Every structure is written in C-alpha cells, then in structure tokens.
Amino acid sequence: MRIKHPLTGAIVALITPMLEDGSVDFDALAGLIEFHIESGTKAIVSMGTTGESATLNQPEHIKVMQKTVEFAKGRIPVIAGTGANSTSEAIELTQAAKDIGADACLLVTPYYNRPTQEGLYQHYKAIAAAVDIDQILYNVPSRTAVDLSVETAVRLSAIDNIIGMKDATGDLSVAQELINECPDDFLLYSGDDATAVEFILMGGHGGISVTCNVVPVEVSSAYQLAFEGDKKSAQGIDANLYNLHQHLFIESSPIPVKWVMYKMGKCESGIRLPLTKLSQEARVVLEQDLVNLGVTI
Structure with missing residues (x-):
C-alpha cells in the first residue's frame, strides 16, 4: 500500500545548525x-x-531526527535520512526513525563499497522487509560512486513500502525514463535544484531542495506553478533563482548553504571537519546573490 498522503512539492533538505564548537544547536x-x-x-x-549526516555519530544522528519530529509536532511531515553503506546499520537507523515517529525515510545508495545492481536491490528489499515505514530511494552517484539504474528502481517500486525515489543525477533524460517506467503512484523527486522545475513539468512530484533552506517561499511557488502547468511563471521564478542554485554548490554542499543561513541570522556558523567554512572569495559571490534576491543579511 502506498502512502496515504503523498509527500509532494517543495521538501527542504534541512541543514543541521551547529555552534562554533561543532555541537548541534537544537534551539536553532x-x-x-x-x-x-x-x-x-x-x-x-x-x-x-545537507544535514551533515556523514559527520554525526549514530546517537547524534538519532537525536537530531528525534528533535526534528518533536519540534515539528505533526505540523509538517518529517522524512528521516537513514541510509548507510552497511545494510544492518541502515536497518537500525530506519527502525530508530520509525520508533521516534518519522513519517518516512530517505535512504541513500550504499556509498564507497560500490554494490552491483543486484546488491542494491537486495539492500533496499532487506530494509523494506525489516522496517514497516514508508521509504524513499536516493540516488546521487556524484557522491556515492554507485548509480541506481532505472531498471533497478522499477524493480524496487513493486515493494509496497518503497514509495518513491529522489534522483539527484541532474539528468533529465533519466528523470523522463523514471517517469515513463515507474508506477503512477511511485513518487519521483528531483534532487537537483537547477533542474527541479523542469523535472516537475515533465511529471515529477516535487523536489528535495538545498535552495529551499534559503528561499522556501519562492521554491514552493515555482514548484506549485509547475504542478499547475503554468510553465512560463514557474520558469520565471526559477530563472531568478538560477545563480543561487548554482552558487550553493560553489564549494562542497552544505558549506555554502550553512554560511548563507548564518548570514541570514538563522544559525551560528558551526560546521564539522572535514568540511570547512566558506572561503572569502565564495562569500562575495553569495552575498551578491542574496542582495539581488532581496534576502536580508
């Protein structure tokens, strides 16, 4: 059975705010x-x-998910990132997410160990069988060194509690294949801000967005207009955000977006090694983007 209330539209890939010493700032x-x-x-x-899951240990990871659910108070769905390159660890995190009341889980493809397509299928099948919670596949080969094929995604879409997929390839030809081949009730999300509006216009269900951290109203409006088929208006808003989409990746994400959120007064500037604070040269570029968009800094 698919999710009863489909998660569509603008979904923020939320940063994890940190103090200068790298500890999580739960007030922020x-x-x-x-x-x-x-x-x-x-x-x-x-x-x-974007939440720096790679640099938080498992107790911290679970606490951030728990606090997010607690602070949300059921007013906004929470999708917990529970992927790992160990199937057993992914099951543990996914079970923890269910126990704390997350609405769904997002599971990145196992990174570094480069499983085969059959390995990917068995990995996701095992997690889905072990934990009865809605699960979203997450394909980002630029980071993981493994690419979940359309064929494998279609195989996995037959599993009831695998409800969708985040495609962060930025390749709209892949997006079109997914839209054509996957069941109509299988949710397809863009994980690439620069192409997300086009993805939705093609038939996608939304985007899991870094840019949404900074200008959520504008991102939500562009996506909604795309859903309504107002291509010109959606593309017009998106064109205004083009530089920000690009420059939020001027250095490894989430370095730029965390700095921008700090400049906006939403958090302190803490970030964990091996990530470092944004360079002075990049700060000038992003400051100009924010000024151009009328964002208060």
Whole structure:
C-alpha cells in the first residue's frame, strides 16, 4: 500500500545548525522548523546529505531526527535520512526513525563499497522487509560512486513500502525514463535544484531542495506553478533563482548553504571537519546573490 498522503512539492533538505564548537544547536533547529512551517514548505528531510549526516555519530544522528519530529509536532511531515553503506546499520537507523515517529525515510545508495545492481536491490528489499515505514530511494552517484539504474528502481517500486525515489543525477533524460517506467503512484523527486522545475513539468512530484533552506517561499511557488502547468511563471521564478542554485554548490554542499543561513541570522556558523567554512572569495559571490534576491543579511 502506498502512502496515504503523498509527500509532494517543495521538501527542504534541512541543514543541521551547529555552534562554533561543532555541537548541534537544537534551539536553532527549532527555529528553522518554524521558519519552514510558516513559509509553506511541504516536508522536511532531517539528516540527509545537507544535514551533515556523514559527520554525526549514530546517537547524534538519532537525536537530531528525534528533535526534528518533536519540534515539528505533526505540523509538517518529517522524512528521516537513514541510509548507510552497511545494510544492518541502515536497518537500525530506519527502525530508530520509525520508533521516534518519522513519517518516512530517505535512504541513500550504499556509498564507497560500490554494490552491483543486484546488491542494491537486495539492500533496499532487506530494509523494506525489516522496517514497516514508508521509504524513499536516493540516488546521487556524484557522491556515492554507485548509480541506481532505472531498471533497478522499477524493480524496487513493486515493494509496497518503497514509495518513491529522489534522483539527484541532474539528468533529465533519466528523470523522463523514471517517469515513463515507474508506477503512477511511485513518487519521483528531483534532487537537483537547477533542474527541479523542469523535472516537475515533465511529471515529477516535487523536489528535495538545498535552495529551499534559503528561499522556501519562492521554491514552493515555482514548484506549485509547475504542478499547475503554468510553465512560463514557474520558469520565471526559477530563472531568478538560477545563480543561487548554482552558487550553493560553489564549494562542497552544505558549506555554502550553512554560511548563507548564518548570514541570514538563522544559525551560528558551526560546521564539522572535514568540511570547512566558506572561503572569502565564495562569500562575495553569495552575498551578491542574496542582495539581488532581496534576502536580508
């Protein structure tokens, strides 16, 4: 059975705010959640790539997910990032997400160990069998060194509690294949801000967005207009965001977006090694983007 209330539209890949010493700032996290509820964001991804999941240990990871659910208070769906390159660890995190009341889980393809397509299928099948919670596949080969094929995604779409997929390839030909081949009730999300509006115009169900951290109202509006088939208006808003889409990746994400959120007064500037603070040269570029968009800094 697919999810009863489809998670569509603008979904923020939420940063994990940190103090200067790298500890998680839960007060700022609560503030960010309120910001997104007020801005009309449709759902929150907690502990995804943008949330620095790679540098938090498992107890911290679970606590951030738990606090996100707690602060949300059922007012906005929470999708917990629970992927790992160990199937057993992914099952543990996914079970934890279910136990704390997350609405769904986002599971990145196993990174570094480069499984075969059959390995990917068995990995996701095992997690789905072990934990009865809605699960979303996450394909981002630029980071993981493994690419979940359309064929494998279609195989996995037959499993009831695998409800969708985030495609972060940025390749619209792949998006079109997924839209053509997957069941109509299988949710397909863009994981690439620069092409997300086009993805939705092609028939996608939304985007899991880094840019949404910064300008959630604008991202939500562009996606909604795309859903309504107002191509010109959706593309017009998206064109205004083009530089920001690009420059939020001027250095490894989430370095730029965390700095931008700091400049906006939403959090402190803490970030964990091996990630470092944004360079001075990149700060100048992003400051100009924010000024051009009328964002208060």
